[in-house]
Each structure stands twice: as C-alpha cells, then as structure tokens.
Amino acid sequence: MILYILCFILFLVGLYGVITRRNVIKIVLGICIMEYSLNLLLILIGYVDEGVAPIVVRETMASKFVDPLPQAMVLTVIVIGLATTAMLLAIAIRVYKKHGTFDIREIKNLKG
Amino acid sequence: MEVLIAIIIVLMIAGSIYTLHSRDLLSAVISYGITGFGLVICFLLLQAPDLAIAQILVEIITLIIMISVIRISTREDVTERSTIHIKGVRYINMRTAAYIVTGAVFMIALLYFFMDATVLLDPFGVHQVRMSAAYMEVGAAITGSANLVAGVLFDFRAYDTLGEATILITAVIGILTVLRLKGRR
Amino acid sequence: MTAWIPLLVILPLSGAFLIAIFSGMFKRIGGILTPLFMLILTCLGFMFFFRETDVLVYHIGGWELYNGIPVGIHFVVDGLSVLMVAIINLMGFLASFYSVSYIRKFTGEKYYYALFCLMVAGMNGVVLTGDLFNMFIFLEIAVISSYALVAFGIEREELEASFKYQVLGGVASLVILLGIALIYWNTGTLNIADIAIVLKENGDNKLISFVQVLLIAGFGLKAAMIPFHAWLPDAHSSAPSPISAMLSGVLIKAVGVYAIMRLFFNMFTLSYEISMLITVIGAVSMVGGVLLAVGQWDFKRLLAYHSISQMGYVVLGVGMGMVILSVGGSRDVAVLAIAGGLYHMVNHAVFKGLLFLNAGAVEYKTGTRMLREMGGLSNNMPLTSATYFSASMAISGIPPFNGFFSKLLIIIAAVQGGFYLMAILAVVVSIITLASFLKVHRYAFIGFSRFKNKKMFGEAPFGMGLPMVILAVLCLGLSLLIIPFFRDIFLSPAVNTLIHTLDYSQPILGLLP
Amino acid sequence: MMTRGMTNIVKTTTRLICGVIFIFGIYLVSHGHLTPGGGFAGGTVMAGAFILLVLAFGDDVKHLRKTEEGSSTLENLAILLFLLMGVAGMLFGANVFFKNFLEAGTMGELFSAGVIPFLNILIGIEVAAALFTVFLAFVIFKEEEK
Numbered sequence: 001m002i003l004y005i006l007c008f009i010l011f012l013v014g015l016y017g018v019i020t021r022r023n024v025i026k027i028v029l030g031i032c033i034m035e036y037s038l039n040l041l042l043i044l045i046g047y048v049d050e051g052v053a054p055i056v057v058r059e060t061m062a063s064k065f066v067d068p069l070p071q072a073m074v075l076t077v078i079v080i081g082l083a084t085t086a087m088l089l090a091i092a093i094r095v096y097k098k099h100g101t102f103d104i105r106e107i108k109n110l111k112g
Numbered sequence: 113m114e115v116l117i118a119i120i121i122v123l124m125i126a127g128s129i130y131t132l133h134s135r136d137l138l139s140a141v142i143s144y145g146i147t148g149f150g151l152v153i154c155f156l157l158l159q160a161p162d163l164a165i166a167q168i169l170v171e172i173i174t175l176i177i178m179i180s181v182i183r184i185s186t187r188e189d190v191t192e193r194s195t196i197h198i199k200g201v202r203y204i205n206m207r208t209a210a211y212i213v214t215g216a217v218f219m220i221a222l223l224y225f226f227m228d229a230t231v232l233l234d235p236f237g238v239h240q241v242r243m244s245a246a247y248m249e250v251g252a253a254i255t256g257s258a259n260l261v262a263g264v265l266f267d268f269r270a271y272d273t274l275g276e277a278t279i280l281i282t283a284v285i286g287i288l289t290v291l292r293l294k295g296r297r
Numbered sequence: 298m299t300a301w302i303p304l305l306v307i308l309p310l311s312g313a314f315l316i317a318i319f320s321g322m323f324k325r326i327g328g329i330l331t332p333l334f335m336l337i338l339t340c341l342g343f344m345f346f347f348r349e350t351d352v353l354v355y356h357i358g359g360w361e362l363y364n365g366i367p368v369g370i371h372f373v374v375d376g377l378s379v380l381m382v383a384i385i386n387l388m389g390f391l392a393s394f395y396s397v398s399y400i401r402k403f404t405g406e407k408y409y410y411a412l413f414c415l416m417v418a419g420m421n422g423v424v425l426t427g428d429l430f431n432m433f434i435f436l437e438i439a440v441i442s443s444y445a446l447v448a449f450g451i452e453r454e455e456l457e458a459s460f461k462y463q464v465l466g467g468v469a470s471l472v473i474l475l476g477i478a479l480i481y482w483n484t485g486t487l488n489i490a491d492i493a494i495v496l497k498e499n500g501d502n503k504l505i506s507f508v509q510v511l512l513i514a515g516f517g518l519k520a521a522m523i524p525f526h527a528w529l530p531d532a533h534s535s536a537p538s539p540i541s542a543m544l545s546g547v548l549i550k551a552v553g554v555y556a557i558m559r560l561f562f563n564m565f566t567l568s569y570e571i572s573m574l575i576t577v578i579g580a581v582s583m584v585g586g587v588l589l590a591v592g593q594w595d596f597k598r599l600l601a602y603h604s605i606s607q608m609g610y611v612v613l614g615v616g617m618g619m620v621i622l623s624v625g626g627s628r629d630v631a632v633l634a635i636a637g638g639l640y641h642m643v644n645h646a647v648f649k650g651l652l653f654l655n656a657g658a659v660e661y662k663t664g665t666r667m668l669r670e671m672g673g674l675s676n677n678m679p680l681t682s683a684t685y686f687s688a689s690m691a692i693s694g695i696p697p698f699n700g701f702f703s704k705l706l707i708i709i710a711a712v713q714g715g716f717y718l719m720a721i722l723a724v725v726v727s728i729i730t731l732a733s734f735l736k737v738h739r740y741a742f743i744g745f746s747r748f749k750n751k752k753m754f755g756e757a758p759f760g761m762g763l764p765m766v767i768l769a770v771l772c773l774g775l776s777l778l779i780i781p782f783f784r785d786i787f788l789s790p791a792v793n794t795l796i797h798t799l800d801y802s803q804p805i806l807g808l809l810p
Numbered sequence: 811m812m813t814r815g816m817t818n819i820v821k822t823t824t825r826l827i828c829g830v831i832f833i834f835g836i837y838l839v840s841h842g843h844l845t846p847g848g849g850f851a852g853g854t855v856m857a858g859a860f861i862l863l864v865l866a867f868g869d870d871v872k873h874l875r876k877t878e879e880g881s882s883t884l885e886n887l888a889i890l891l892f893l894l895m896g897v898a899g900m901l902f903g904a905n906v907f908f909k910n911f912l913e914a915g916t917m918g919e920l921f922s923a924g925v926i927p928f929l930n931i932l933i934g935i936e937v938a939a940a941l942f943t944v945f946l947a948f949v950i951f952k953e954e955e956k
Binding site: 270283 | 838842843844845846847848849850851854855857858861865882885886889892893896907908910922923924925926929930933936937940941943944945947948949950951952954
Binding site: 225226229230232233239240241242243244245246247250267268270271272274276278282283285288289290292294295296297 | 310314360363366370405408409418422434438441444446448450451452455482483484485488495502503506507508
C-alpha cells in the first residue's frame with residue numbers, strides 16, 4: 001500500500017509545482033512530474049507478484065503475466081505527455097522571445 | 113522488491129522537489145532527469161520492458177528540447193517574492209504564509225481522501241483482471257503476436273493507437289503553427 | 298446503417314492528413330476540402346436520427362464479447378451521441394465555411410484547416426466511443442488542437458491565453474486520467490457499459506465518491522464551470538472567431554458536459570450528494586458567469602463569460618434531473634428538467650456560435666473588439682446587425698426564439714421539482730442577460746459612430762454572411778423542437794438514454810430484453 | 811567561412827555510430843511483435859539518430875526548412891497509411907474497421923501476427939518523422955530569431 005501512497009505524493013509534488021511556481025519552465029516540469037506519477041501508478045496497479053513481462057516465450061503460464069492493458073495505456077500516456085510538453089515548450093519559447101523572461105507574473109492577462 | 117521500488121520513488125520525489133526549487137534552470141532540468149530515469153528503473157523492475165525503452169528515449173528527447181529552450185535564456189530562476197527583510201531579519205510575508213497553510217491543508221486532505229478511498233482495493237502485487245483476462249489467455253493465439261503489449265496496442269485496441277499517433281501529429285502541427293514567423297498578413 | 302459509423306471519425310482524420318500532405322502542391326485545398334467534408338459529415342450525422350434500432354453498436358476490429366466481457370472498443374450510437382454528432386458537425390460545417398473568408402488575414406492556412414479537422418475528429422470520437430480510455434484519448438486530440446488554434450494569431454495575448462489554457466487543461470487531463478486509473482484498479486475493465494455493471498454489483502463505496510469528485514473536477518475544468526472557469530474568457534476571446542464559435546458552441550459541450558452526463562448517468566449509480574453538487578455548480582456558474590459578463594467592454598470576452606452562464610443553465614437542468622431521479626421523485630419532472638437542459642445545449646450551440654460569428658464579422662471589418670469604440674454599425678452592416686438581433690433575443694429568452702422555450706422548460710421543471718430558489722435565479726439571470734445584450738446593441742449597432750476613421754464599413758463578404766443567416770434562421774427554427782412531432786425525432790431519444798440509466802449497458806453486453 | 815556544428819572528433823564519432831543507432835531502431839520496429847520495443851520505441855531511436863546528425867553537423871536554415879517540410883509530409887503520409895490499414899479492414903474480409911485481415915501465421919516468426927508488423931512499421935516511421943520535425947521546428951525557430 002505504501003507504494004501507492006508514495007506515488008500519490010509524487011503526484012501532489014507535481015501539483016504543488018504547478019500551483020506555486022512562477023517560472024514557465026518549472027510549471028511545465030510540474031505537469032511532467034504529475035504525468036510520470038500517473039504512469040507509475042498505472043503500472044503498479046497492473047503488477048502481479050512474481051509475474052513476468054507479457055511476452056510469450058514457449059508456453060509460459062498465462063496466470064504469471066503482468067497485466068498488459070495498463071502497459072498499453074501507459075505507452076499512450078507517454079506519447080500524450082510528450083506531445084503536451086512539446087506544445088507547452090513551443091509556447092514558452094515564444095513567450096520568452098516576446099517578454100524576455102520566463103516569469104509568469106509578467107504575463108498580464110492571466111487573471112480570471 | 114517492494115522496498116526497492118519504495119526507495120526509488122522516494123528518490124524520485126526528492127529529485128522532483130529539487131527540480132521545483134533549484135535556482136538554476138539547467139540543474140532543474142537535469143534533476144528532472146533523475147525522476148525520469150527513476151521511472152525507467154521502476155518500469156524494468158515491474159516487468160514493463162516496452163515502456164522502459166520508450167520512456168528512456170522520450171526522456172532523452174524531451175531533455176534535448178528543454179535544454180535547447182533553456183539555452184536561449186539566462187537560465188536563472190525568477191525571484192520568488194516570498195520573504196521580506198525588516199532590520200536584517202527575514203520574515204515570510206503574510207500572504208505567502210496564508211498560501212502555504214491553505215496549500216498544505218489542501219494537499220493533506222487530498223492525500224487523506226486518496227488513502228481512505230483506496231484502502232480496500234487490491235494491494236500491491238495482486239491484480240484482478242477482467243478485461244485483460246482475454247488478452248492474456250487467448251491474445252497470443254488469436255493475434256499471433258508474441259509480445260502481448262503489441263497485440264493489445266495494434267489489434268485489440270488499434271483504434272486507441274490511431275488516436276495516440278494522431279495526438280502526436282496534432283502536437284506537431286500545433287508546434288509548427290505556434291513557431292511560425294508571422295501570424296497575420 | 299451501422300457500417301457508416303466509423304466514417305464519422307475516418308473522414309475528418311483523413312481530411313486533416315490530406316490537407317497536411319497536399320497543401321504544398323495545391324494552396325487552396327484546405328478551404329475546399331474542409332467545408333466539403335464537414336457537409337458530408339453533417340448529412341451523415343443527421344442520417345443517424347433515422348436509425349432502425351434505438352442503439353447501434355459497432356465492434357471495432359470485430360472483437361465480440363469474451364466470456365460476456367467486452368474486450369475491444371465499441372462505437373455506441375444512441376440518442377444522446379447522435380444529438381451531439383449533429384450539433385458538432387453542423388457547427389463545424391458553418392464555421393469552416395465562414396473560415397474560408399475570415400482566415401485570409403492570417404498566414405499558415407494549411408495548419409488552420411488541418412487542426413480544424415482534427416478538432417472535429419476528436420469531438421466526434423469522444424461522443425461516439427463506448428470506452429473510457431478511448432474517450433480520454435480523443436478528448437486529448439480535441440483539446441490539443443484547440444490549444445494550437447487558440448494561439449493561432451501568435452500575438453502576445455493569444456500566446457498567453459493559450460499557455461494558461463494548456464496548463465489548466467493539462468492538469469484537468471491528468472486528474473481525469475487519475476480517475477480512470479482508479480476505476481480500472483477497482484473494476485479491471487475500461488468499457489463504460491461493463492464498468493456500470495461491475496459498479497452496480499459492488500455497491501457504493503468511498504472510492505467511487507472520490508473518483509466522482511475527481512471526474513467532476515476534471516471535466517468541470519474542461520467545461521469551465523465556475524470554480525474552474527479561469528481559462529475560458531481568455532482562450533475564447535483570443536481565438537480566431539470561427540474557432541471561438543466552435544470552442545464555445547461545441548467543444549466545451551462535447552468534452553465537458555457530454556462526458557459528465559454520459560458518465561454520471563450511464564456509468565455511475567446516481568447518488569444524491571453528487572447530483573446536488575453538480576446542480577449547485579451549475580447554478581453558481583449560471584449566476585457568476587452573467588455577473589462577470591456585465592462589466593465587460595470587449596465584445597468577445599463578454600460573449601465568453603455568457604458561455605459560462607449559459608452552460609450553467611444546461612448543467613442546472615441536467616443536475617436537477619439527476620437529483621430528482623436519485624431521490625426517486627416524479628419521473629415526468631426529471632424528464633422535463635433533462636429535456637430542458639439538452640434543448641438549451643442545442644440552442645446554445647446555435648446562438649452562441651452565431652454571436653461569435655457576428656463578433657468576427659465586426660472585427661473583420663472594423664478591426665476592433667472594444668464596444669466603446671464602435672457605434673452605428675446597423676447602417677453599415679445590416680445583415681450582421683439583423684442576425685445579431687436574432688441571436689441576442691434568443692440568448693435572453695424572448696418568446697418566439699428558441700432560447701425562451703428551453704429556459705421555460707428548465708424553470709417549469711425547477712418549480713415542479715421544488716427548486717424554487719433555482720427557478721428564481723434562472724429568471725433573474727435571464728433578465729440580466731437581456732440587459733447585457735441590449736448594452737452591446739446600444740453601443741455597437743445603433744447610435745452614432747465612434748470610430749476614429751469615419752469611413753463607411755461595408756457588409757461582410759458572402760462566405761461569412763451565409764453561415765450567419767443560416768444560424769439566424771435556425772434560432773427561430775429550433776423553436777419547433779417544442780412541438781411533439783420534432784421532439785420525438787430529435788430530443789426524446791437523448792432524454793430516454795439518460796433517464797433509463799442502466800439500459801445503456803444492455804445492448805453492448807448483449808443483454809437484450 | 812564559419813564551420814558549422816561541433817568539433818571533428820564529435821563528427822567522426824557521429825558518422826560511425828549513427829548508422830548503428832538507425833539500424834537498431836529498424837530492428838526494434840520490425841521485431842516489435844516478438845520482443846520488447848515496437849513502433850513507438852523504435853521510431854524514437856530512429857529520430858534520435860537524425861537528431862544526433864543535425865546536432866553534430868549543423869546546417870543552414872534554408873536546407874533545414876526543406877528537411878522539415880519533407881519529414882512533416884512523411885509523417886502525415888505514414889499516419890494516413892495507418893488509417894488506410896484500418897479502412898482496408900472494412901473493405902476486405904469481415905468488413906470491420908481495424909480488422910486484422912491477414913493470416914495470423916506461426917507465432918514467433920518475423921512475418922506473423924497479420925497486420926501488426928505493418929502497423930508497427932508505419933507507427934515507427936510516423937513517430938520518427940514527427941519527433942524529428944518537432945526538433946527541427948525548434949532549431950529553425952532559434953536560428954531565424956537570431
């Protein structure tokens with residue numbers, strides 16, 4: 001159980017970064033950390049004690065495999081994470097060129 | 113096994129806290145690498161070799177792009193106006209203190225609810241399968257793919273993979289859009 | 298007819314890829330292909346209103362059940378999804394037709410049309426799928442393309458709005474993913490119908506409440522309900538106008554409100570607390586959005602705040618239906634509330650889309666969005682002015698227009714269900730909305746001109762005028778949905794899908810009665 | 811005349827290992843249904859090989875832009891073909907979207923598992939081209955802004 005809680009703490013660390021940091025790059029890193037923690041959580045969920053990687057090599061017992069579905073999901077989530085990170089960085093570099101800083105407080109219209 | 117992974121996750125948490133607090137952006141990005149490579153080791157230990165390969169490469173490419181973004185800047189973190197100086201003594205200003213207290217309460221509440229909610233679920237190392245029972249029992253025989261993850265990705269859930277590839281394309285087109293030289297005619 | 302379902306996703310996707318490949322050779326391909334494909338999709342979407350059976354299920358990859366458990370991904374076409382598909386593709390067609398003239402001011406047309414097609418494909422995917430993780434993926438396609446489209450002008454304001462939208466949207470996606478992971482942990486499956494069965498067997502527990510709160514937060518962020526609304530005014534006012542129309546008109550419905558409705562009615566067991574939470578969020582959005590809108594002088598920003606308010610009506614109607622169903626109240630009142638919510642959702646797509654297109658036409662001709670700098674436009678732009686009048690009357694709920702009937706349904710349901718406070722709030726908000734739009738009318742369209750250069754502005758070009766006229770006619774025409782004949786074709790199947798919560802699972806799991 | 815890219819040592823090393831990395835990527839892609847790896851991982855490796863080349867040798871903006879257009883087209887073509895493989899399932903055999911319409915074959919051989927190897931290859935090309943395009947977009951943007 002402790003692993004899941006640690007994993008969720010990692011998620012909260014990322015959330016903390018997104019909420020409190022004022023640097024555009026740090027906010028992006030915070031989102032990446034949240035995404036990592038979710039990848040880890042999914043894989044932890046699918047793990048089975050003494051299980052082996054889901055690759056068939058000469059009639060392994062089926063019950064010994066770890067769950068392949070979370071692995072397929074995580075592969076997708078990795079791609080989504082890469083895509084969003086790259087998009088955010090593209091905006092960040094553009095914002096830096098316009099303002100000369102990564103400070104989010106300089107960015108005016110960011111109030112609800 | 114459980115202890116080993118716990119240690120790695122603790123290291124990852126430490127790495128990410130350093131990432132969020134370091135003064136230099138380059139060292140922030142590099143310590144973010146600790147988190148990523150810790151994740152790769154976890155994947156290997158948890159029997160997910162496909163993901164380990166993909167994650168380590170994605171990690172490297174992300175780092176390359178991030179460093180190329182950071183290199184144009186002064187690399188310094190922005191100053192946090194969290195403290196004020198009165199007669200040489202540092203005080204945390206009231207607003208920041210209020211933020212910290214609310215934030216801490218919020219985080220602890222979330223953690224408590226998470227623990228409370230998941231206490232009855234399967235513990236580590238046990239997993240009840242329902243949907244993936246079919247993948248494990250007959251997946252290899254039906255799809256003919258020895259790698260079950262590839263079987264799930266490209267046969268049972270090929271439509272998901274189409275979506276995943278489309279997301280990548282969307283991001284690429286989006287990046288090309290954002291990095292155009294001039295927006296309006 | 299089942300065999301046609303995948304086309305709704307294949308066509309826009311292939312359109313996007315074809316535009317990205319061939320735009321180097323044929324410059325105009327985007328402007329021709331996109332409206333054409335959208336027209337075909339609209340016809341397809343409306344075709345599904347006349348389907349043979351109530352629910353169509355399409356097994357992608359031919360994966361049937363294994364031991365009674367779905368293993369593949371399904372397309373599920375029922376009343377609710379077909380209603381959403383019709384709105385999405387109709388608005389997509391009109392907005393893309395409008396774009397052909399509008400987007401000439403920008404560079405990078407090929408990116409614009411490719412992203413437009415991807416956004417429509419993402420939304421179609423979200424409303425058609427029967428799989429939780431697949432829904433997440435297509436949601437990401439829709440929102441990532443909308444991030445890029447918001448930043449399309451790449452000026453300062455657009456970039457900042459897009460960054461804010463991306464950060465909040467990214468957090469929302471991860472919260473939704475956490476919810477999906479927890480559901481998978483508990484049930485071991487990702488199929489919505491199957492999850493519904495498992496959750497019903499397991500009974501209520503703390504985990505499910507936690508997941509429900511997570512999903513309300515995640516989808517609420519996507520739908521910009523009030524505690525989570527911070528990104529919407531910036532994003533919707535910075536985007537190019539046809540995109541604003543798409544974002545306000547359909548995106549927040551397809552990825553936000555639709556997902557909430559589908560998951561909370563058809564997947565989770567209805568509970569009183571969660572239903573009440575949704576109702577209260579809807580009411581707060583309804584009131585807060587309109588109060589924030591009153592003080593705005595930026596035309597598109599004002600419209601964006603009104604989107605929050607009007608979506609509040611939709612969520613309020615649907616939420617009241619949930620409350621009434623969960624406490625076992627009168628079924629007729631629940632039907633009335635949900636029908637009101639869904640009807641208002643359709644109406645909102647039409648009139649808010651039209652309002653944003655009007656704002657776009659004004660901006661295209663005059664180059665400003667500030668109301669204080671406008672004036673006297675009704676002489677110069679009679680068509681825009683007339684269509685604006687129709688849309689503003691519709692959004693404020695003036696009788697012959699469609700907005701009146703949907704608001705009336707919601708208010709009647711609130712009174713009959715005992716939500717007297719909500720009924721009063723709905724009336725008051727409607728009056729404030731009217732005042733707010735009269736302000737726009739007074740400052741922008743009548744009176745003397747306050748423009749610095751006193752030249753005459755002509756009417757918007759034909760390509761922009763036609764979609765506005767069609768939408769203005771629809772503003773009146775949709776009032777017909779109140780008549781039983783049309784209601785039974787378009788609205789009632791959607792309401793039935795939501796009312797009979799567990800019937801959703803039966804055709805998918807082969808448990809036909 | 812300014813010399814582009816990095817020092818000669820780096821260039822020589824790159825020349826030597828780049829091909830190996832690329833071939834490893836192809837191996838990962840083509841054996842995706844047998845061993846760990848697959849389209850996504852292999853595609854990333856191939857993109858890495860190209861990125862290494864650009865980092866080591868550098869190039870002028872005009873040429874880079876042409877490369878970017880090419881890889882952008884390639885990536886769209888690959889994903890279009892992926893979609894067409896799904897549509898092909900609708901046309902042949904059982905008339906179902908994304909049906910695995912080829913013979914499953916013997917498990918463990920290179921040409922087995924129906925369409926899975928082909929989809930793997932298409933995804934590999936798509937991912938490699940997409941990541942390379944992203945990288946190039948950033949490089950070109952930085953060069954042009956100078």
